[in-house]
Amino acid sequence: MSALDRRFSADLTVIVPAAGVGARAGGDRPKQYQLLGNDYLLDVTLDRLSLALPSASVYVALHPGDQWWQSSRSALNPQIQACTGGSTRAESVRAGLSAMSARGDDPVLVHDVARPCVTAIDIHRLIGEVADVQAGGLLAAPITDTVKEVDDAGRVVATRDRQYLWRALTPQLFPYGVLCRALDQARDRAIDVTDEASAVEALGLSPRVIRGRADNIKVTHEGDLAFAAWILQQHDQQLESGA
Numbered sequence: 140m141s142a143l144d145r146r147f148s149a150d151l152t153v154i155v156p157a158a159g160v161g162a163r164a165g166g167d168r169p170k171q172y173q174l175l176g177n178d179y180l181l182d183v184t185l186d187r188l189s190l191a192l193p194s195a196s197v198y199v200a201l202h203p204g205d206q207w208w209q210s211s212r213s214a215l216n217p218q219i220q221a222c223t224g225g226s227t228r229a230e231s232v233r234a235g236l237s238a239m240s241a242r243g244d245d246p247v248l249v250h251d252v253a254r255p256c257v258t259a260i261d262i263h264r265l266i267g268e269v270a271d272v273q274a275g276g277l278l279a280a281p282i283t284d285t286v287k288e289v290d291d292a293g294r295v296v297a298t299r300d301r302q303y304l305w306r307a308l309t310p311q312l313f314p315y316g317v318l319c320r321a322l323d324q325a326r327d328r329a330i331d332v333t334d335e336a337s338a339v340e341a342l343g344l345s346p347r348v349i350r351g352r353a354d355n356i357k358v359t360h361e362g363d364l365a366f367a368a369w370i371l372q373q374h375d376q377q378l379e380s381g382a
């Protein structure tokens with residue numbers, strides 16, 4: 140079995156932080172339980188992970204007050220286990236790490252529930268390229284706009300060189316021990332981290348960036364669900380036409 144095949148098999152564990160309240164998206168419930176087509180956003184994302192990684196163990200971190208999980212089809216999927224998340228994304232990921240039986244260098248893949256358009260090709264490329272890298276890595280997309288740094292008054296103070304600027308996406312993949320250490324350090328030193336890579340960077344390591352599809356969007360604001368539905372339709376059409 141090649142290293143790559145091994146990484147697609149049972150020793151890969153996936154954490155899906157899904158304990159957010161979706162304040163920016165609005166609506167009558169957290170965005171992960173709003174409809175994307177006919178399905179909960181959460182079910183669409185978890186189905187895509189299950190299909191791409193059929194042998195992996197998947198842990199989904201839920202809000203302590205979650206009232207919808209039991210009505211999701213993912214609750215019936217034996218590949219997926221639920222655990223209770225925390226009050227920040229980093230705490231939810233840490234809770235997922237505590238719930239699993241991984242150890243040491245076992246690879247752990249973290250993917251936002253709010254990114255339903257991720258493709259199996261991108262997931263497999265990330266795993267293939269960083270599964271054996273101690274510093275881990277993440278999918279990212281190069282910035283295509285000119286980037287301005289501004290002051291509090293909204294005036295430009297600098298134009299950044301976009302050649303070195305990438306948008307961090309998920310999934311992100313790290314060895315279990317490194318990720319535990321990174322998130323514990325961030326918590327103990329009160330370092331505000333919005334993704335796993337920044338916690339690992341604070342350990343002095345340099346995760347690898349793997350180019351991913353720019354349409355792996357995070358559903359964040361009202362309107363993003365409709366955009367995600369359109370992207371998924373485009374993916375289906377590309378599959379049908381063999382593109």
Ligand SMILES: Nc1ccn([C@@H]2O[C@H](COP(=O)(O)OP(=O)(O)OP(=O)(O)O)[C@@H](O)[C@H]2O)c(=O)n1
Pocket residue numbers: 155156157158159160161162163164171200224225226227228229231232251252253254357358359
């Ligand atoms: N305490 C938290 C906060 C966020 N998340 C998860 O982290 C991912 C990215 O967060 P974001 O898009 O910011 O989601 P929300 O926190 O739900 O949104 P908002 O910030 O608008 O409230 C989402 O999958 C979200 O469910 C989590 O598991 N636990």
Ligand SMILES: C[C@](O)(CO)[C@H](O)COP(=O)(O)O
Pocket residue numbers: 228251306307308309333334335357
């Ligand atoms: C992890 C992430 O999706 C990478 O882009 C992002 O950092 C999550 O940030 P948020 O502030 O929790 O939306």
